[in-house]
Amino acid sequence: MSLSWRCWQEVPTTKQKTRLAAKKSLDDFVKNAVAKALLVRKLNPKGKELDKQKPPRENFVLVKSSVDTKIFSMFGRKPNQRSEFTQQELDKAQAQLPQLVNEVLKEVLGRPKSFLPQLIVEDAKSSHNCRFNKDHRIRKGEKRLTAKEGREKLRYCPVCAVHFLRLDIVTIQNTIAALEASQSTATPVA
Numbered sequence: 630m631s632l633s634w635r636c637w638q639e640v641p642t643t644k645q646k647t648r649l650a651a652k653k654s655l656d657d658f659v660k661n662a663v664a665k666a667l668l669v670r671k672l673n674p675k676g677k678e679l680d681k682q683k684p685p686r687e688n689f690v691l692v693k694s695s696v697d698t699k700i701f702s703m704f705g706r707k708p709n710q711r712s713e714f715t716q717q718e719l720d721k722a723q724a725q726l727p728q729l730v731n732e733v734l735k736e737v738l739g740r741p742k743s744f745l746p747q748l749i750v751e752d753a754k755s756s757h758n759c760r761f762n763k764d765h766r767i768r769k770g771e772k773r774l775t776a777k778e779g780r781e782k783l784r785y786c787p788v789c790a791v792h793f794l795r796l797d798i799v800t801i802q803n804t805i806a807a808l809e810a811s812q813s814t815a816t817p818v819a
């Protein structure tokens with residue numbers, strides 16, 4: 630427990646004021662803990678390599694929001710309900726903060742890569758034929774899909790790309806369904 634934390638609690642004030650101070654204080658603690666954790670791992674807070682979302686958020690923003698989410702769910706809250714945390718909850722969240730930050734970093738750093746090849750929608754830099762059908766001409770400046778498989782770059786016209794992606798969606802959904810079905814009948818490991 631830090632000195633400033635104690636000071637807040639000793640100021641004679643209404644419960645709500647104390648809680649607001651504690652809430653503000655918790656947010657500062659989260660920010661500090663996240664900044665420190667990134668620094669220790671030599672990760673740039675403003676870098677964007679950790680987020681798999683498009684467009685990616687900055688490392689700091691990603692980790693901070695993930696820690697916030699963990700704090701909310703710890704008490705069964707939804708985001709934006711933090712002002713309703715009790716003093717006790719705020720104390721508990723602060724005590725568990727280092728552990729929460731570690732968990733988030735583990736998840737973010739250990740996330741498996743996508744099963745899909747890297748897919749890039751871009752403007753064709755020169756005219757060429759579609760990979761699937763050489764009658765599909767892609768003119769310079771027109772949209773194309775580039776699928777990177779290892780070192781190879783496979784380029785498709787939008788019609789073919791959309792067709793194959795839709796087939797992939799079906800494959801993915803069937804695969805998930807098969808895995809989930811096996812989950813429900815599997816005997817949990819004792």
Ligand SMILES: [Zn+2]
Pocket residue numbers: 759760761762765785786787788789790
């Ligand atoms: Zn095509």
